[in-house]
Amino acid sequence: MTLPLTSPASTVVFADLDDTLFQTLRKLPGADPATLTPMTVDSRGQPHSHATPAQMALLDLLAAPHVTLVPVTGRDAAAMARVTLPLRSWRVLDHGLTILTPAGTPDPEWAAQVRAQLAPLQEPLRAGTGAIAPHAARLGARLTSHAAHGTPFMTVLKHPDADPAVLAELQDRLEAAHGPDHPLRVIANANNVSLLPRHLGKAAAVRYLLGTHLSGAALTLGLGDSVSDLPFMDECDFALTPRRGQLMRTLRALTLPQR
Numbered sequence: 249m250t251l252p253l254t255s256p257a258s259t260v261v262f263a264d265l266d267d268t269l270f271q272t273l274r275k276l277p278g279a280d281p282a283t284l285t286p287m288t289v290d291s292r293g294q295p296h297s298h299a300t301p302a303q304m305a306l307l308d309l310l311a312a313p314h315v316t317l318v319p320v321t322g323r324d325a326a327a328m329a330r331v332t333l334p335l336r337s338w339r340v341l342d343h344g345l346t347i348l349t350p351a352g353t354p355d356p357e358w359a360a361q362v363r364a365q366l367a368p369l370q371e372p373l374r375a376g377t378g379a380i381a382p383h384a385a386r387l388g389a390r391l392t393s394h395a396a397h398g399t400p401f402m403t404v405l406k407h408p409d410a411d412p413a414v415l416a417e418l419q420d421r422l423e424a425a426h427g428p429d430h431p432l433r434v435i436a437n438a439n440n441v442s443l444l445p446r447h448l449g450k451a452a453a454v455r456y457l458l459g460t461h462l463s464g465a466a467l468t469l470g471l472g473d474s475v476s477d478l479p480f481m482d483e484c485d486f487a488l489t490p491r492r493g494q495l496m497r498t499l500r501a502l503t504l505p506q507r
């Protein structure tokens with residue numbers, strides 16, 4: 249068999265970061281620290297999240313010249329600045345609400361679309377946040393408001409000890425008030441519960457990039473660990489998820505009839 253001499257077809261990989269390409273040591277019980285590669289630093293500049301040898305091998309594969317790696321993360325610009333993994337192309341931050349160009353500046357067209365779509369969500373976001381605030385205070389949870397392009401888009405609830413009972417109560421209350429027809433939705437993971445736009449997020453950002461600056465790829469891959477990553481992974485030709493992630497656990501728990 250003769251290998252083709254032409255360069256390989258272009259591939260775009262959209263990848264969630266935390267718990268997909270690296271994770272904190274707490275998520276790596278029993279791992280030999282000598283085998284881990286630091287990938288982020290904390291606010292004091294100390295190594296915080298690490299990649300396993302398997303994640304390093306995956307990153308090596310994604311570093312091929314015909315592959316464009318686009319992070320798709322909930323991190324904001326400050327948290328993104330603590331990621332030491334070299335990222336040279338487009339970057340999706342703030343759960344999709346910010347897209348940075350390869351030069352590192354916000355894509356102005358996306359920013360304008362986001363601002364327009366956030367305007368009618370300001371009142372529901374204020375109402376939802378106001379309703380949960382007393383419960384957060386009673387349960388000792390911290391409530392923070394996050395903005396993109398100068399406009400609030402998300403409320404995040406965290407508990408100092410990540411108490412699962414506290415986070416579950418806050419999640420239940422938020423979900424009861426924000427059903428499937430509500431313009432805001434709730435996402436949850438092991439250490440926070442967040443209220444954010446239902447139709448404006450990682451998937452919309454990936455769709456925008458595929459329709460504009462990154463159109464024409466022969467192959468697109470979506471990498472993510474969380475159920476909330478599924479919509480953006482579903483915009484890609486193939487999806488890849490780490491073992492022991494939230495998405496994999498959810499899939500394993502499904503019992504489908506064997507036909």
Ligand SMILES: [Mg+2]
Pocket residue numbers: 264265266267268472473474
């Ligand atoms: Mg993740």
